Amino acid sequence: MSIADIERRNAGRNRSVAPSAQTFETGKPTALSPLAEMIASTPVPATYSPIIITGLVRFGEAIGLFLVGVVALSLFSGSSEWFWLEALLLPAVTITAIVLFEAAHLYSVPMFRNLSAQAIRLACAWTVAVAAPWVLFAALGYTTPGPSWMLAWWSCGVIALIAGRGIVCAVVRHWTAAGRLKRRTAIVGGGPAAENLINAIQADTMSDVDICGVFDDRTDERSPDTVAGLPKLGTVNNLVEFARRTRLDLVIFTLPITAEGRILEMLKKLSILPIDIRLSAHTNKLQFRPRSYSYLGSIPVIDIFDRPIADWDVVIKAMFDRVVGAIALICLSPVMLATAVAIKLDSRGPIFFRQKRYGFNNELIEVFKFRSMYTEHTDPTASRLVQVNDPRVTRIGHFIRRTSIDELPQLLNVVWKGNLSLVGPRPHAIHAKAEDRLYDEAVDGYFARHRVKPGITGWAQICGWRGETDTQEKIQQRVEHDLYYIENWSVLFDIKILLKTPLSLLNSKSAY
Known part of the structure; x- marks a missing residue:
């Protein structure tokens, strides 16, 4: 179900809204609790998109490897007989290397933080990419091009890749410490389900989720004022105003799928915000196929809404x-x-x-x-x-x-x-x-x-x-x-x- 589907359904139901139902539609300021007001007024740094960061690293490594290969070919190629074949190997090996890096899960922000793990995987994948043409030529019974420039390309490529990842590692660690890679997140729902999710997020070292607080329309014992050490900042109506006062990237629902009516009503309120909305599947007894989930670190969630025009x-x-x-x-x-x-x-x-x-x-x-x-x-x-x-x-x-x-x-x-x-x-x-x-x-x-x-x-x-x-x-x-x-x-x-x-x-x- 998309935002447009919900909006069209509601628009077709009635073209005007009764005043009692307009508290979340009008955009007029809703009072926040003193704690929510304090959190919302605290300056937060702008964040950088992990998708853009990984894309830039991927592009930079492809260009870098290709240029290193051009230099190696121009300096160490000893025979003009193989020149055009060797020139064709430049883009072929470069593309193969990037595909292998992707297969080795080398393009993710958590991986960028671990230089030793990157170095080993990079060296292995790059070795396979460079050796692949020789293996292919030998298997087909053809004479292989001279190994001098390929050997130079491989050795210089390893050095360039590890040096480049060292720089990326330092930058990513600095951005992580500064909070520029964190997704500011609000949890909707209280009780044991929210507590389990919060504990799992805080225990997951691979997660980039930074929880601001908990919001829930319930005020009884099912939704205490504090969940896993985090305060309840208000209702979903308060969440809309909170997201307009400060940067909020993600909302995670911890309500069970069986609470369809409550979820739809809350989604209608939140659909006016430019944020990602996910439904926690961490403790959900209803299991779907693996491809139905996306992951926040190692925590499975179901995608509900995506921020329009992102990354x-x-x-x-x-x-x-x-x-x-x-x-x-x-x-x-x-x-x-x-x-x-x-x-x-x-x-x-x-x-x-x-x-x-x-x-x-x-x-x-x-x-x-x-x-x-x-x-x-x-x-x-x-x-x-x-x-x-x-x-x-x-x-x-x-x-x-x-x-x-x-x-x-x-x-x-x-x-x-x-x-x-x-x-x-x-x-x-x-x-x-x-x-x-x-x-x-x-x-x-x-x-x-x-x-x-x-x-x-x-x-x-x-x-x-x-x-x-x-x-x-x-x-x-x-x-x-x-x-x-x-x-x-x-x-x-x-x-x-x-x-x-x-x-x-x-x-x-x-x-x-």
Whole structure:
């Protein structure tokens, strides 16, 4: 079951939410206990993704081995007769070595910390990779190339690999001590199941889990105030606010699978957060096939939700935004300059309009726009929607709003501030309303769209849901399209949306 499935099911059930059910949907601050407040306010270092670290080490070793081979071949190859065959051996042996390193489980953060274990496995795998061509040639009855350069490649390769892993080991140990490789984790559920899980995590030297505390909706004897020495910080509603106040990477449920109703209700609350959610299988009596589990160290868990756009996807999307955004900023600078002059000549006041909007994980960000209203009528909180022939809008403002030229300064947010993407759910002003109701009150699961960085354009906009959101239907459609984008993101999807955006601007009937 995906987040989108839950959101669509709930959206289809009712398009509005009773006030009593909105405590976790509105995004309004929930009071934390003094201890939870203290933990949330304690600064924590940024973390580095293990997947990116292992990927960089893998790439660095492949390039390093290949270059060492090129040097060995150029210095020690004695016969031109074998040159092209030997040149083909360079990428073949390098790729074979990386595959063998992978098979030897040499690409994991825990392994990076153990230099002696790495050195032995690296030397053995590298020896097999270099010796494999000779064995193959001999088995087929062919004469083998001269061994001089291969021997030099092997010996220099061993030295380079072990020296490189020594550096990686030192860096990883430093990052581990600084807490940059820890996954800040909250446990949901109390009692013996949570206690067993916490004890197992703390006893597992391979685990990267750093438990912040326990959260549970139960307040009776089944959920004591302290579990395995860790405090209970509040309910699941408190957990949502806690995750917005501090960095939280992972939530682990210790509830039994038989508690399906409670799990689904809690998942609905937590689905608005950009975090990984797992169900503990440590003491679960219901056994699945091994491939059904993932592992936190040696502890089995069942994957429920994954953080959208994580690890390499974050890097790729950030690079795409900065590079394409910078190109767009340069190409559109004449249009932006002309707009700035026109605004200045049309009415008094600043050229730019700054507005607070909701960004990633419900954080407030400041968004740049060209000013389209008279200075004395600007509405930073968007408490009143712009309508047809709105007298607050200037003459040039009507044009730049219809053509979305007023949004172009947001390229500065993308390129310089990094708090916007080129493509993503459009950021909304903090007091924006539909039918006199705040967006989060009008749409069930509204804040789930904040699990990724907002964008200048998005899937909802090119599908016709741009402009005024005066009805509940319009904001509902926006949110549903935003959730679809989040669940189906890819670079190609972003490119498709960017290419279709100019065409969507031709339909300006809902933009005033």
